[in-house]
Amino acid sequence: MPVLTPGVPTALSPLVRRITAPNPSPMTGPGTNTYLVGIDEVAVIDPGPDDPGHVEVIIGAATADRIRWVLLTHGHPDHAPAAARLAARTGARICAFGGRHGPSAVDRRLGEGAVLDGTEFRLEALHTPGHAPDHLCFLLGEERILFSGDVVLGGMYSVVSPRRGGDMAAYLATLRRLRSLRLARIAPGHGEVIEEPRRVIDDYLAHRAERERQILEVLARGPARIPDLVAALYADVPPVLHEAAGWQVHAHLRWLRSRGLVRGRDARSRWSAA
């Protein structure tokens, strides 16, 4: 298995190369994965944060005139901002879900089922909301590889934050949909390639169900605020990730409230069992 070394293009298959951006952090893991699909005509998926050096590595790996499209899985700041710089350097068209939540300068809006045809490949867009409302995954038909953005990650769980457009009900529906697809591999937005897509998606679904069960268990003992729930549920998680854990708990609480199982107003209020 190739290692995730920022700035070094790595071949993952005959059609796919990966370059990890130099933005490692507790939230982005080893950094954002940029994928190059195709050889004669290249689609770049998620060019990452606006890092001029990373953009030069992408161009160096593909040559400027072959980069025809910049595809964005979603508009979050660790995935999309380099699109404008890369498009300006190459003339590539920026393709994304667009709409209110998407990045501003989109040349082509891709909805559910939109298809992008290169000389050697066909990529299909799947609208996969939950982590973000504008989230797309891209399926490379020839190799059954799914570019999953932030829906499924390698070696860590995705964050669903209501403050960044996240919605737990939509996220779980998206996971169940991806589970139903016939996938050979998943190429995630962060972390290593996933060779057993169903097993990992099952683990994600089980993890979310377990968090929900834990939240209900704590609330059964009495009302609690989100930081209390984080302290009870995330004792094994480093403190630097507790804020993100709080968003995750908030997303669960909203999903539980929509089913009439808990009561609470917002991220700062006290929540109780219904």
Ligand SMILES: [Zn+2]
């Ligand atoms: Zn994201």
